[in-house]
Amino acid sequence: MAWLVGAGGEEVDALSLRHALLALLEAGSMTGYELAKQFDNSVDYVWHARHSQIYPELRRLESAGLVRATDVPRGSKELATKRAYGLTREGAAELRRWITEIEAPPALRDSAYVKATYLEYGSAREAREQFRAHRAYHEQLRDRFERHVDLLERRATTLLRRRLAAAPPQAHEAIVAYKVHVYRGLIERAKTEIAWAERGIELVGRLADADPDGFSATDPILWPAPEREHSRTSSSVGRD
């Protein structure tokens, strides 16, 4: 694992699950389960991960020396134990390194948009359904993000409270402000998607008016290809 090298080798990967976990632990030590729960109503909105991914990742962080774990007894009878994770100095340093690192964003991979590119293969009704589903989904997201902004502004999440309690008072404004900025950004994103879907619905209407029968596309080009062009010799691939 490239990011494990460090200390001389300095070949480091950027991976958000790791750093999201480190960031959560900045607010104080937690067990894997607690961490997973906190994850679910904070970072999970921007970086989704299943619990089954979080546990092994914590083990990896531990063996990389970025977190340290202790077995803590559970329950009154103390028959069972749980593992409490805490940041190490190296973990805190890695978190700060990651914050300052400029990452190349991953290439786009958006299924809804590739589908929309080929909507002419479906009927007007089907195209409309796609846009409607897109709108409904992003309306949900928008509402969820709005509720979250409200919680953050009222400093009403347990995680935020823990973090603020551990931070110097003059830092409180920044801590809240960056988080609010992120979720407001997500609200704007959602609104952009909703507007796109609505323009899509209008487009479907205009196209259906212009050509009521639509493009039923009953005549796909099957294999073997019919001779469309004479002299199939110099198939021009290049330049666009």
Next chain:
Amino acid sequence: MAWLVGAGGEEVDALSLRHALLALLEAGSMTGYELAKQFDNSVDYVWHARHSQIYPELRRLESAGLVRATDVPRGSKELATKRAYGLTREGAAELRRWITEIEAPPALRDSAYVKATYLEYGSAREAREQFRAHRAYHEQLRDRFERHVDLLERRATTLLRRRLAAAPPQAHEAIVAYKVHVYRGLIERAKTEIAWAERGIELVGRLADADPDGFSATDPILWPAPEREHSRTSSSVGRD
């Protein structure tokens, strides 16, 4: 592979690379290489894939019966061959099925946004750099998409020309319009990101004015965790 079942089993996955390839083949038969090239300046904007992924995927599509391949001689001496792929009836049907299928969008996983959530760990300068990089990246994307919309509107890409040549004239408007709608949507998206980054830069400025020294965050909570619950004494910040 669930999507391979079909014909009775009917357990089908939604995966865009497959369907993007099928969609490209609607415009006519192509070799793997030609397909990969066309991919690069069309679908790749919305669904990125490397060539090393495309070739095996074509083989899988072939063994699933969605495309059919023939060996075609290459060059004047005809010593080598290439494989030309074409849609089968099943492939065309699967493409249409996919268009009408409503997919659940994947959960969000956005590294830039999780990083922005924790920008208080860096300096104002570092925070600004993050937002500037974000803006620069999306300005590039916006420009690229604008150029692509222009090409589409002028019907100037080889792929679009081939597709239009193979489609009934009354369908031409819809074919172009959906593609333009997608790329205009991507332009709006990019603009939303640019605006977010700019508001971010303003925010950094306001926070720096309010607290010129910033939150240097020299005091992370390390392992073992101090007793948080009661008597939160700052003296007991952990040393490992």
Next chain:
DNA sequence: TTACTCATGTAAGTAGTTACATGATTCC
């Protein structure tokens, strides 16, 4: 006693990445 939450995982499989491998053909 039952059901739920706490708590921690493993196994098998898919999708994608990076890096490498190989040889033919065409154009200058």
Next chain:
DNA sequence: GGAATCATGTAACTACTTACATGAGTAA
């Protein structure tokens, strides 16, 4: 003769998903 590009891949690895497994503690 050499460079670019045509053409088709393989191998090793990472991240993530789905589904399953197990058992303790707690409240009705």
